[in-house]
Amino acid sequence: MAPLKLPLRTGLLLALFSALALGISIGGLVLVDREARRLEAATGAARDLAEIEAKLPGALADPQSGPLVASALAEIGQLAGETQQPRFIFLRGADGTVRGETAIWPTDARPYQEKYQLFTARGVPAAGVARRLGDGAELLIGRPVPGSAPVRTSLTIWGLAAAVLLLGLSAATGITISRQTTRRIARMNALCERVEEGDVDARLPEEAPVDELEQLGRHMNRMLEELARRLDALRSASDNLAHDLRTPLSRVQGHLSRVESLALKSDNVSAAEEAALASIELDRLMRAFNALLDLREIETEPTSPPQFFDLALVIADAVELHEAVAEDQKGVRIERRVAPCRMRGHASLVLRAVANLVDNAVKVSPRGAVVLVESDCDAREVRIRVIDEGPGFPSFSRSPSTLGGHGIGLSIVRAVARRHGGRLETASGATGATVTLILRK
Incomplete structure (x- = not known):
């Protein structure tokens, strides 16, 4: 049985989900850090504005104090530059004239957190507050938003380390958990293979806790128990039928012979001929009856475990069973083109199937014909072909001269093919039929 790939796939899937979760978490931390830095700059600018209002009480709201406010703001900006405390101060008069860091009011100024402003000054992102003055001018004070390089570096290092750790733990956890599952699935597959080989008495061990897989296993056990019960009933009915019919048929055969x-002895030629014909038909019925019992045995009886055997020797034995009779009584020659091949299965069943096919081919072939038996195999399959020079299909499979009028011979071959995980293929040619028995190695 091929190894299951579920552990690797499950482990990789769990690792992928963990990595995605980690990526989302790191992305969230980056966003939180950015908001924190913006708020820090904005609240700092709000404190600066509060300090200005404290130093110039009532001046910001006084329409006459515009020049005083502008002069004070210029001094504050100069002092901030000298003390290495960066501040951005813009003052736009009622006439639109801008004074401050540059003569241009930040064009990207936009509201932030309802009471703050975000803008860019000297190419640096900043956050601050805006205030309308008493003379109609507008004041914008801001601080630069601290850079995120240190935080990003820390998050990158931490994220990579955590990602490697999570990937390893997730893969190990996924493989461990899924191996426990696949071991149980492997037991179910092994059970199915045993049942395919005819062992309907095989069962799965019942374990605790009763999860979904355990419930499935118990359902399989109950299903197999019902199957075994029905097969036992079929075997019993077949055995009773064989016992009830075989002895009377044998007695009738004896009576017809007498x-x-x-x-x-009484020179009643016509009666003798009728008795002979009846005996022939009865013999055909006996052979069909025995074939039915063989089919029942193949379909329902458990066999020994499959073993490796030489297919060429089995085909040779099957041909030898009919070779002498074919040449002496029908003038049919059997040729073999058999490739060396070893396969795993039931040699006795394969022998019976090939012998059936050869027997059928000899029966439908005219005198002087050649029956060809050939085989080849590859890494997966074995193909056994029997080619005759008879009338071909469909009359081949249902002809009274082939299978006793019941088609049981090919049914037996099909049963052997199913037992070996294979199939039976038939085809008619210009001068005969080809039957191919395909078996799994």
């Missing part, structure tokens, strides 16, 4: 002998 009738034929008595008719010949």
